[in-house]
Amino acid sequence: xxxxxxxxxxxxxxxxxxxxxxxxxxxxxxxxxxxxxxxxxxxxxxxxxxxxxxxxxxxxxxxxxxxxxxxxxxxxxxxxxxxxxxxxxxxxxxxxxxxxxxxxxxxxxxxxxxxxxxxxxxxxxxxxxxxxxxxxxxxxxxxxxxxxxxxxxxxxxxxxxxxxxxxxxxxxxxxxxxxxxxxxxxxxxxxxxxxxxxxxxxxxxxxxxxxxxxxxxxxxxxxxxxxxxxxxxxxxxxxxxxxxxxxxxxxxxxxxxxxxxxxxxxxxxxxxxxxxxxxxxxxxxxxxxxxxxxxxxxxxxxxxxxxxxxxxxxxxxxxxxxxxxxxxxxxxxxxxxxxxxxxxxx
Numbered sequence: 001x002x003x004x005x006x007x008x009x010x011x012x013x014x015x016x017x018x019x020x021x022x023x024x025x026x027x028x029x030x031x032x033x034x035x036x037x038x039x040x041x042x043x044x045x046x047x048x049x050x051x052x053x054x055x056x057x058x059x060x061x062x063x064x065x066x067x068x069x070x071x072x073x074x075x076x077x078x079x080x081x082x083x084x085x086x087x088x089x090x091x092x093x094x095x096x097x098x099x100x101x102x103x104x105x106x107x108x109x110x111x112x113x114x115x116x117x118x119x120x121x122x123x124x125x126x127x128x129x130x131x132x133x134x135x136x137x138x139x140x141x142x143x144x145x146x147x148x149x150x151x152x153x154x155x156x157x158x159x160x161x162x163x164x165x166x167x168x169x170x171x172x173x174x175x176x177x178x179x180x181x182x183x184x185x186x187x188x189x190x191x192x193x194x195x196x197x198x199x200x201x202x203x204x205x206x207x208x209x210x211x212x213x214x215x216x217x218x219x220x221x222x223x224x225x226x227x228x229x230x231x232x233x234x235x236x237x238x239x240x241x242x243x244x245x246x247x248x249x250x251x252x253x254x255x256x257x258x259x260x261x262x263x264x265x266x267x268x269x270x271x272x273x274x275x276x277x278x279x280x281x282x283x284x285x286x287x288x289x290x291x292x293x294x295x296x297x298x299x300x301x302x303x304x305x306x307x308x309x310x311x312x313x314x315x316x317x318x319x320x321x322x323x324x325x326x327x328x329x330x331x332x333x334x335x336x337x338x339x340x341x342x343x344x345x346x
Contacts, residue, residue, distance in 0.1 A: 001321070002031045004091060005098045006105025008146070009038035009058070011186075012226075013121070013248035014100045017154075020167040021098070021119070022049045024313035028321065035089075037082070037104050046228040056085040056104045086111070096320070099148055106146035116148045117325060119164075119316070121247040122270060124153025127161040130276035131269075138269045150325045154247075154312070156254060157281060157345060158336050162329040164316070165309040165339055166251035171236045173256060178239035181299075182231075182258075183207040185244055187265045188290065190214070190223075196290040197221055203299065206234045239303070242295070245271035250284065257306030260284035261298045281345050310338040 005021070008014045018034070025032050026049075034050040037058020047053060082104055089108040091097065097109040097116040101123075109116035125131060126142055154164040183205050185193055190213040197205050198218055205221045208231055217223050224230060235241065241253045245264035253260045262284050264271035278284040283304065287294040312335060319331045 001095045002033075002093060003096050003098055004033050004035060004094045004105055006035045006037070006100065006102035006146075008101040008103075008120075009036040009044065009055075011246055013246045014102075015044075016169075016248040016252075017119070017167040018100055019049055020169045020313040021316070023169070024311075024317045027314070028317050030317065032098075033094075035102065035105050037085070037102055045226065056089070057082045058085070058102065058104050098320075099146055101146045103146045106148055109149075110147055115325070116150075117320065118146065118148030118151040119154070120146075120151075121154055122146075123148075123151040124155040124161075124163050125270065125273060126151060126153065127159070127163065129155060129159045129161065129163075130273060130280050132272040132276045133269050134273075135269075141269075150328065152316070152328055152331075156251065156277060156283065156307070157341065158332065162332040164332055165312050165335050166248070166255075167312045168248075168251050168255045168309050169313075170252050170255055171232055173236045175237060176239060177204075177237055179203045180234070180238045181205050181240050181242060182234050182238040183242045184209075184231075184249060185242065185263065185290075186210060187244060188263075192290060194218070194221065196292065196295070199292060200295065200299065206238065208234075240299070245274040245278070245286070247274060250274065250278065251309075254283060254304075254307045255309055257303055259298070259301055259303045261287065261295065263287050263290065283345070305342050307342065308340060310335055 007018045034053040035056060036044065036053060037056040041055040086104045086107045089104060091108055091112045091114045094114055097105050097114055099106045099116055099118045101120040106116055122142055152164055154166050156166060181203055186209060190209055190211045193207060194213050194217060201220050203220065207221060208224045208226055212223065235252060236256060238258065240259040242261045243249050245262040250260060262275060262278060264275050275286045279286060285298045315331065315335055
């Protein structure tokens, strides 16, 4: 079986899940080509596991000052060439398309009648899981942004639906520094993050951000450009995580038993819904803006019990090979039976 794997490149969560799947697919000897879209090729990094991958324009969201800019998003996507990329993508040599909310490969598969299995957190939002800001437009977006034949959604809890647990690959925690805090707020301005963290001098903040601050950085703040291995090491060693409300990093924090403070990208339906789910589970504290009062309270909170999720990628690859793609419920039951959820989540 020859597979094309299409991955949405906006943000790093889809890439993290794709890395888990790439490892599982390689261990099974699967023949896979990878296609990424949503960001320029120069902005992809640590991509060796994907071999000779391809990059298409795709579709993406544009944000400013921690909020989705609807006008800029529409302008950008109208001017891009994703339609030409989709029509030019030849799938005649592929038996299956795996898709993580990537529009070029999904629409090409529909047009050329190649089976397409979607694996994404967005697919979980098709069910009646906790959601905020849901509209008719958002429902249509989930359905038609990257249409698939079989949609497998993943979430922190099954919520009574045939969902999959998160795809998590984290290092072992050999040592932990309780006053080290990992900070990943990619949609906030660098100078705003510095101002937000400045008063908390009794902690060391390990900030990962694509841009550098304009002014001097206080001694208790370490500023890093993105490095995957450094990020993974700091995540394992930190006492807590301050992040946006994306799905994958929160999944890693929950798996490692890190206390979590999230600030959603305002106007982004998925992140607002993630906040609702985390609040319902009592799995994180949240803030809608960079609030020092919330931060001060959260820093004093205790770390939660780790959530041990199974090797979802390995199980999913075996399920794909078996070919009974209409039985996602069987895979879901198999995986959740291996998870011991915290008592407070039940």
